[in-house]
Amino acid sequence: MNYNVDSNGYYGNFGGAYIPEMLYPNVEELRQRYLEVMNEPDFKVTFDKLLRDYVGRPSPLYFASRLSEKHGARIYLKREDLNHTGAHKINNTIGQILMARKLGKKRIIAETGAGQHGVATATVCALMGMECVVYMGEIDIARQAPNVARMKMLGATVRPALSGSRTLKDATNEAIRDWINNPVDTHYIIGSAIGPHPYPDMVTRFQSIISEEIKWQLKEKEGRENPDYVIACIGGGSNAAGTYYHFLDQPEVGIIAVEAAGKGIHSGESAATSILGKEGIIHGCKTLLMQSEDGQITEPYSISAGLDYPGVGPMHAHLYTSGRGEFYSATDDEAMHAGLELAKLEGIIPAIESSHAFAVFNHKNFKKDDIVVISLSGRGDKDLDTYINYFNL
Amino acid sequence: MNRIEKKLQEDKKLLSIYFTAGYPQINDTTDIIQSLEKEGVDLIEIGLPFSDPLADGPTIQQSSTDALKNGMSTAVLFEQLKDIRKTVSIPLIIMGYFNPILQFGVEEFCKKCHEIGIDGLIIPDLPVDVYKREYQALFEQYGLFNIFLITPQTSDERIRFIDAVSNGFIYMVSSASVTGAKSEFGNTQESYFKRISDMDLKTPQIVGFGISNATTFQAATKYAHGAIIGSAFIKCLNEKGITGIPDFIGSIR
Ligand SMILES: Cc1ncc(COP(=O)(O)O)c(C=O)c1O
Numbered sequence: 001m002n003y004n005v006d007s008n009g010y011y012g013n014f015g016g017a018y019i020p021e022m023l024y025p026n027v028e029e030l031r032q033r034y035l036e037v038m039n040e041p042d043f044k045v046t047f048d049k050l051l052r053d054y055v056g057r058p059s060p061l062y063f064a065s066r067l068s069e070k071h072g073a074r075i076y077l078k079r080e081d082l083n084h085t086g087a088h089k090i091n092n093t094i095g096q097i098l099m100a101r102k103l104g105k106k107r108i109i110a111e112t113g114a115g116q117h118g119v120a121t122a123t124v125c126a127l128m129g130m131e132c133v134v135y136m137g138e139i140d141i142a143r144q145a146p147n148v149a150r151m152k153m154l155g156a157t158v159r160p161a162l163s164g165s166r167t168l169k170d171a172t173n174e175a176i177r178d179w180i181n182n183p184v185d186t187h188y189i190i191g192s193a194i195g196p197h198p199y200p201d202m203v204t205r206f207q208s209i210i211s212e213e214i215k216w217q218l219k220e221k222e223g224r225e226n227p228d229y230v231i232a233c234i235g236g237g238s239n240a241a242g243t244y245y246h247f248l249d250q251p252e253v254g255i256i257a258v259e260a261a262g263k264g265i266h267s268g269e270s271a272a273t274s275i276l277g278k279e280g281i282i283h284g285c286k287t288l289l290m291q292s293e294d295g296q297i298t299e300p301y302s303i304s305a306g307l308d309y310p311g312v313g314p315m316h317a318h319l320y321t322s323g324r325g326e327f328y329s330a331t332d333d334e335a336m337h338a339g340l341e342l343a344k345l346e347g348i349i350p351a352i353e354s355s356h357a358f359a360v361f362n363h364k365n366f367k368k369d370d371i372v373v374i375s376l377s378g379r380g381d382k383d384l385d386t387y388i389n390y391f392n393l
Numbered sequence: 394m395n396r397i398e399k400k401l402q403e404d405k406k407l408l409s410i411y412f413t414a415g416y417p418q419i420n421d422t423t424d425i426i427q428s429l430e431k432e433g434v435d436l437i438e439i440g441l442p443f444s445d446p447l448a449d450g451p452t453i454q455q456s457s458t459d460a461l462k463n464g465m466s467t468a469v470l471f472e473q474l475k476d477i478r479k480t481v482s483i484p485l486i487i488m489g490y491f492n493p494i495l496q497f498g499v500e501e502f503c504k505k506c507h508e509i510g511i512d513g514l515i516i517p518d519l520p521v522d523v524y525k526r527e528y529q530a531l532f533e534q535y536g537l538f539n540i541f542l543i544t545p546q547t548s549d550e551r552i553r554f555i556d557a558v559s560n561g562f563i564y565m566v567s568s569a570s571v572t573g574a575k576s577e578f579g580n581t582q583e584s585y586f587k588r589i590s591d592m593d594l595k596t597p598q599i600v601g602f603g604i605s606n607a608t609t610f611q612a613a614t615k616y617a618h619g620a621i622i623g624s625a626f627i628k629c630l631n632e633k634g635i636t637g638i639p640d641f642i643g644s645i646r
Contacts, residue, residue, distance in 0.1 A: 018491060020448040020517040021542040022566060024551070163454050169445065176447050183546050183569045281492045281518065282445070294466040295496030296444040 003248040003315070003324055005204075009197025010286075012322060014314035017196035019284040022180040026188075027284075029103065031198045037102045038095075038205065050094050051209060054127070055084045057091075059210075061217035061373070066345040073366035076227070077348070077376045078214055080239065087351060087378030088207060088239040089120035093189055095206030097124040100187035107131045107186045111161075111175040113140055113168035113235070114306035114353070115147025116378060117191030122156035132156040135174040137167035140305050147382055165299040168309050172283050192236025193313035196284030200241075200313050207242025214373055215246055222371060229254040229366070232375035233356040235271075235306050237313035239377035244319075254326065255319060256364070258356045259312075260302035261329035271300035272329035273312040274320040282311040288320065303332035303386065304352035306378075330359030336390050338362075339380065351378030352386060396484035396512045397538055397561040400435055401597050407619025408610070408645060409436035409599060410626050411488060413456040414473075415465025416442070417630055422473045423480070424635050430483040432642040435619065436599075438515065441470060441489030448517045450573030452624035456631075467497045471505050478510040486540065488515040499528060503535040513538035513561050521555055529558070540564050543598075545585045552592065559596040565589060565617060567603045574605035574625040578612045590616035610645050 001012075009015050009031070019027055037043055051057040060079045068075040080088035093110075100108060108125050111134070112118030118134040125132035134151055138160040141148055151158050164170040172190075179188045193200045193207070215225040230247055232240035234257045247253040262270035270276060277288035282297060289311035290298045302308040312320075319325030330338070339355030342348050350358065354377045366372055380387065387393060400407065410429050414422050422439070429437055442457035442465050449457070470487075477485070487506060494502045494516065506514070514537055519528070521541050532539050538561035543552050546569060555563060567582055568575075589598060600613035601621035613620040622645065629641040 016523065017520065018518045018523070019520060021520075021547065022448060022544050022569065022571075024520070025546045025548070163451070164444065164458070173445055173447055177450075177571045180448060181570045183544075278496070280495055281490075283447075284518070291492070291496065293496070294468070295493035296461060297492070298444075 001322060001324070003319065005197065005201040011314045011318035013279070014287045014317040015197050015200060016286050017284055018281045018286060019196045020180070022183065023176070026179065026183060027196050033103065034099065034198050034202050037099055043098060043102065047095060047098055051091065055090050055094065056082060057209065058213045058217070059083055061214060061221065063221065064346050067342065070345060071361045071366065072368050073370045073372045076218070076371065076373045078210060078243065078373055080210065080375060080377050081348070081350065081354070081379035085120050085123050086381060087116045087120065088210065088242065089117045089191060090123065091209055091242065092191065092203050092206045092238060093120040093124045096187070096189040097128050097130070101128065103187060105185060105187035107182065108189055109133045109135070109175050109178050109186055110189045110191060111135050111168065111171040112191060113171065113308065114304065114382065115140070115144040115151070116306060116382065118156070118158070119147050119150045119154070121189050122151040122154035125156060126154045133178065134158050135161050135171040135178070137161045137171045139166045140168065140171070144305055144382065167299070168305070169297065176283065192238040192309070193241040193315060194236040194283060194285060194311060200285065200315060203238050204241040204245060204315060207238050208245035210239070210242035210375065211244065211246035218371070218373070226250050226253050227371040227373045229256055229370060229372045231256040231258065231357050231360050231372060233258050233307065233353050233377060234312060234316055235309050235353060236311070237316045239375050241313060241315050243375040255324060256326045256328065256360060257316060257319070258360050259327065259329040260304060260307035260335070260356055261331045262301040262303070264331055265329055269301035271302040271308045273300070273310065274316065274327045275329060277312065285311070285314055287311050287314045288317040303335065304356065306351070306353040307356065328360060328363040330356045330362065334359040334362050339387070340391065348376070349380035350376055351380050352383045354378055395536060395538055395561065396482070397436065400484050401562060401618065406614040407435040407599060409438060409619055409621040410434050411438040411440055411621055411623035412626060412630065413440040413442050413453060413460050414470050415460030415463045416456040416627070417459070417634060419463040419465060420473070421635060422470065423477060425638070426477060426481055428635055428638045429642070430481045432639050434483065434642060436484045436486065438486045438488045438621065441467060441487055441493060443490040443493060446490060448571055450571040450624060452574070452627050453572050456627045467493050471509065474509045484512045485510070486513040486515055487511055491516050491519045500531055503531055503537055506537055507535035511537065513540055515540045515564060517542060521558055525558055542566050545569055545581070549592065552589070552594070556594040556596050562618065563594065563596045563598045565598045565600045567600050567613060570602060572602050572624055574628065575603035575609060576605065577608055578603070582612070586613070586616040607645055
């Protein structure tokens, strides 16, 4: 089976570009040009150079000995938390801002939930001297104040999304509306492996540096390129897509996804999209999404603002329904305790999104010599308030 | 003959009105339709509300949110419309986003529309190529026209392609923007309207987005066959309710 995007922009039954005609010229231009641009020698050179000198790549692959001892497996952490701006998000924004420049765009828009993608976008816009507008749900603006301040300091305009539930999905709607209103000079930097084709594939390719590095790093450390498992948390699925990419066609590598179960999968306050979702269309993409019987998109919930998206990228919908991926979901409580455990055992405070990946040990037992690579997608600085309140620190 | 096609043969500039089903009150649907027909409106677009209307501005977003809160759904709308052809003969079009239709089942949806006497559909996020590949046969089986959008950014080549697939009319989006009322159009719109008119398409064009009053209606219909008013009508319903309809329609032409 093919787990990558096909020539029509689908992963199995999922993907495509279900967009209003107003967006067609921009999305079509991107579709026609993204692969060609990404393969231009000067694009590659600039991208690689920025990832190295500006982002700080390669990010370490760290053998977590105490965590390994505790859970009985050989656990490696892919340290995306050590990237500039503190998460994997910047791999994608560096790629997309270079793409935007190649396409002659002058103005950048983005959506953000936790603010990580907003910060990563504002950062590359500052770097390139481009105008930047970030849409963020009014509720998220209140719960992620430090990231709002960062974006402002970086020169971005943060516009509150006041419609609907005033969180990530509404911020995405507002960004799409902005793009409809500004069809000529603007590029939309989507922050996850979601949206109309070619976005899921383009974002995945920019994030695929994660698994590219894992391969040679693991070869150095263990004498083999392929781990037994790769594990990542999934919001829209960009860190996961990057972590899986070079292993998709290696059946000996198990692919594990951890979604946010919020207060419990069936509590009505959850973001466990693959389990609760049905096939449908969100933000221009056919995928699994949480919706009512009548096809209205429902509001997800997670303690982590970066995971409460009601859909999942089309690659992951395909990995789930084809059985290639193993999907688990972790509750708020499980994630918070997994985050605390990582802090205590390894001296690393993870983003709460990433903490969900570490809750995998509540759901799956590994063999002692299994080599398990976990994507540590971001650091916990932005979440300190949540940790403080939760644990009464 | 499809009612839309027949209407388009009349020698006049058509006035089409959009409203969101279930707004302002859940049971206003049939009253609004009857009142619009009585006031001489030519076409009606019944908006099936969606939680995430990507192509809509604040007015229609709000009416959609309110309608959903009022309990509107695909099943409720079909129930309200089931006897509508006993009282009106005006062409009726359902305008809605694709996901609720997909969940209802596209074939089942088309079948229901056919039973009720709906003449056409506007589904902004169902792209023309997907329609052609997967759904055109079904729509035709149930006698439904599917109306496509074009915008000032749509290339001539694509307009020709859309023209070839279209029946009824082409929905000409007035400017690069989401829905919402404007008080006037500028030179850019005028030259765009003229450019499209000069293309001599087989399918008539009706202009939508940004039409709110007699001035914008006249400007939009100088070249095109008609114009659609949405947000401005919703505002009228919000302020004056159904009783405000005669004055509103009277003020347009
Ligand atoms: C640190 C971190 N991890 C993961 C995510 C979830 O996004 P994705 O599923 O696209 O990796 C976010 C989103 O904000 C994040 O900030």
